[in-house]
Amino acid sequence: MKQTLLFTDALKLKRPDAFHVMLKPSGSACNLNCTYCYYLEKSKLYEKNPGSGMKMSDELLEIFTRQFIDAHQVPVVTFTWQGGEPTLMGLDFYRKAVDLQKKYAGGKKIENSFQTNGTRLDDDWCRFFKDNNFLVGISIDGEEHNHNHFRRTRSGRPTFARVMKGIEFLHKHDVEFNTLSVVNSYNVHFAAETYRFLKKTGSGFIQFLPVVEFENEHNTPGNLRLIAPIHQDRPRVAPFSVPPAQYGKFLITIFDEWVRNDVARYYVQIFDAALANYAGENPGLCVFNDTCGDALVMEHNGDVYSCDHFVYPEYFLGNILDTPLIELVKSQSQFDFGVDKRNKLPRYCLKCDLRYFCHGECPKHRFLSTPEGEPGLNYLCEGYKLFFRHAEPYMKFMAEELENKRAPANVMTWIRNKENQVVKPIVPGRNDPCPCGSGKKFKNCCMGLPIYRT
Numbered sequence: 001m002k003q004t005l006l007f008t009d010a011l012k013l014k015r016p017d018a019f020h021v022m023l024k025p026s027g028s029a030c031n032l033n034c035t036y037c038y039y040l041e042k043s044k045l046y047e048k049n050p051g052s053g054m055k056m057s058d059e060l061l062e063i064f065t066r067q068f069i070d071a072h073q074v075p076v077v078t079f080t081w082q083g084g085e086p087t088l089m090g091l092d093f094y095r096k097a098v099d100l101q102k103k104y105a106g107g108k109k110i111e112n113s114f115q116t117n118g119t120r121l122d123d124d125w126c127r128f129f130k131d132n133n134f135l136v137g138i139s140i141d142g143e144e145h146n147h148n149h150f151r152r153t154r155s156g157r158p159t160f161a162r163v164m165k166g167i168e169f170l171h172k173h174d175v176e177f178n179t180l181s182v183v184n185s186y187n188v189h190f191a192a193e194t195y196r197f198l199k200k201t202g203s204g205f206i207q208f209l210p211v212v213e214f215e216n217e218h219n220t221p222g223n224l225r226l227i228a229p230i231h232q233d234r235p236r237v238a239p240f241s242v243p244p245a246q247y248g249k250f251l252i253t254i255f256d257e258w259v260r261n262d263v264a265r266y267y268v269q270i271f272d273a274a275l276a277n278y279a280g281e282n283p284g285l286c287v288f289n290d291t292c293g294d295a296l297v298m299e300h301n302g303d304v305y306s307c308d309h310f311v312y313p314e315y316f317l318g319n320i321l322d323t324p325l326i327e328l329v330k331s332q333s334q335f336d337f338g339v340d341k342r343n344k345l346p347r348y349c350l351k352c353d354l355r356y357f358c359h360g361e362c363p364k365h366r367f368l369s370t371p372e373g374e375p376g377l378n379y380l381c382e383g384y385k386l387f388f389r390h391a392e393p394y395m396k397f398m399a400e401e402l403e404n405k406r407a408p409a410n411v412m413t414w415i416r417n418k419e420n421q422v423v424k425p426i427v428p429g430r431n432d433p434c435p436c437g438s439g440k441k442f443k444n445c446c447m448g449l450p451i452y453r454t
Helices: 007-014 040-046 058-071 091-104 123-131 144-150 160-172 191-200 244-261 269-278 325-329 332-343 381-403 410-420
Strands: 020-023 076-081 109-116 134-139 177-183 205-210 295-298 303-305 316-319 375-377
Touching: 020 058, 058 076, 058 091, 058 325, 076 091, 091 109, 091 123, 123 134, 123 160, 134 160, 144 160, 177 191, 191 205, 191 244, 205 244, 205 269, 244 269, 244 381, 244 410, 269 381, 316 325, 381 410
Parallel strands: 020 076, 020 295, 076 109, 109 134, 134 177, 177 205
Antiparallel strands: 295 303, 303 316
C-alpha cells in the first residue's frame, strides 16, 4: 500500500514537540514472576553483555536527562519510570535523578510517573514520592483471587497482601496513585467485582490493559518465547491472553456501572479515550491514536526501541551513547513505525463505521485476516465492536455536552430520566370503545382504573 504522508506527519518527522520515553533503569529485572509478563525474558537480549548488571549507570542517567529535557519544545516534561520493577534500583538512584532534573530543567516543569508492583514500598519510598510529587502507578489485577492467579513471586507465592500493604503506605503519606490492571483469561470473568474493588483501593484513575501474547513455535532473534506476530502467519495465542468477545463484555459491564454512577468521580482510561475520539479530540492513549511512534522505550544501557511492546531486535533504533536521543526519535525508522499504524489498516477497517473509536488499536494485535482474506485485522476487534456499539449512544450524549460546554457527567441524569420515565397511556373519550377490547364503552369498563387517573 502506498504510504500516505500528511502535513502533521511531516511536522512530526521534522521535530516532534513532545514524546514519551519509558525508562527501564533496571531492565527487565523484577522480584516477581507474573505468568503473563512479556518483559521478563527481555534479559535474553543482553545475555552476551552482562557487564552492566541490568542497572543504569549514573553517567547514562545524566546523559539521558540532559538529552530528554533539551529535546522537548513544551513547558512540561514527564519522566516515566518502569521495569521490570524500578524500585530495584534503590532510592539513591532516584534522588540522583531528581537532582539531575533540577540541574537541566532550564525553566521547564519536570514531572515523574513511576509504575511499580507495589510489593517493596515502605515509609522511605512513599516519603520520597510525596516530597518530589511523583505520580505512582500500582499494578494490581483486582480482588485477591484475581490478582494472585497470575501475579506471583519467583518462588510461586501470592503477592496480593504485599501490594495492599504498599497501597497502605501510599495512603499514609498522601501519595497520588492510580492503578493498572492487566485483563487476562481469568479476571475477565469478574468485571464488576474488579471495578468495584479498584475503586475501594482509593484509585481515582483506573487503567485496563488487555494482555495478548504469542508463543514462539520457531527460532526467533533473541531466542524469545513471547514474540511479535510478524514471525509467523498464524501465531499461537498464549493461554493467559484475554478472549476478544469476553473482553468486550468485560468493558460493557464496567461501562454500564461507570456511566450511571461514576462519571467525573472515577476516571477509566479507555472510556475517556473513547469519548475523546468520539468528540474529535486527542485520546491521550497511543493505541487509540490514528498513528503512533511517540512512546519509545529505553533500556538500562541506553538502547532505544520503537515501543514498550516492540522490544525486539527488529525494532531497535540505536543507543543514545552513540546517537542523540532526538535523532532516534525523529529517525525514518521510527517515523515509518508510527504512520504504519494508519497506512497498513486493511480495507475492512478503513470502511468500518466504528473506526474513529480505535483506529485499529495496537499494531501488535493485528494478526488476524479480514473476512475478505486481507491481513492486519486486530485480534480484539470483535470485543471492541461489542463495546463501542454499546457505548456509542452514551458517548454521543457526552460529546454533545462537551461541545455545548456542559459537563459530560450530565449523562447520569439523562440515563436516570430515560430509565425511570413512565409512559402514560392515551386516554380514550368517555364514550369511545374501551382499549381493553371488551366491546364496552370506556366509561362502562376501564375508565376507573388507576392507570387512567390523572
